[in-house]
Amino acid sequence: MTDSTPRADADIARLIATEAARRLLEIRAENPGVPGRELKDLGDQGAQALIAARLAELAPGDAVLSEEAADSAARLGAPRVWIIDPLDGTREFSEGRDDWAVHVALVEDGELTLGAVALGGPEVVLVSTDVAAEAPLADPIRIAVSRSRAPKIVEAVAEATGADLVPMGSAGVKICAVVRGEADAYVHGGGQYEWDSAAPIAIARAAGLYTSRLDGSELVYNQPNPYLPDLVVCRPEIRDSVMDAIGAALASPSE
Incomplete structure (x- = not known):
């Protein structure tokens, strides 16, 4: 057994x-x-x-x-x-x-x-059983972003918060970059599935980072449809500014 x-x-x-x-x-x-x-x-x-x-x-x-x-x-x-x-x-x-x-x-x-x-x-x-967020918050903050297809909402959030965009590969790498102090946030709105984020989100939560959907609702796993298209991971001290910028971007007709 x-x-x-x-x-x-x-x-x-x-x-x-x-x-x-x-x-x-x-x-x-x-x-x-x-x-x-x-x-x-x-x-x-x-x-x-x-x-x-x-x-x-x-x-x-x-x-x-x-x-x-x-x-x-x-x-x-x-x-x-x-x-x-x-x-x-x-x-x-x-x-x-x-x-x-x-x-x-x-x-x-x-x-x-x-x-x-x-x-x-x-x-x-x-x-996730042995992890902690690393490094101080950067100034300006850094947002991890896709190397090839940055969602428009990320560009809007970066502009609103004065953030630098840091291109890198997989979703897991981006989320873990926030955990490891190589970035301060990861905002994604372009389509993913549960397997793209479950493991790194567990690590991010264990490290004390803020995690949610773009609308602020919880990321929930093992659903009938595993499509989980958007997420936010960020340092807790910038949660309000990041989520406010996301809300404004989502409310904008251009988005």
């Missing part, structure tokens, strides 16, 4: 994220010169296979929601559901960059209780 204490779950999450990230580096090394689309697929498939096997071994009987596996309505009634993104940031992975991540989260009785995120490999793995 699997030991389901919080410490054991954290160990499982850390182990799986670490091993999947290591496997992803191996896949990249084993396939030099492979076109980007093919390398993305190899990464997704390889990490998914490893994670699925490890969860079957270490958390048998638990439900799983993964970007790279068929969904099942059975998870909606399950007391424990692992939410997995085997490779968050496929573009960055395929380009040889390190701003990609592996996400492993756990929802228990409808509550997000645990998250582990491996950042760009097995050496840096953040786990």
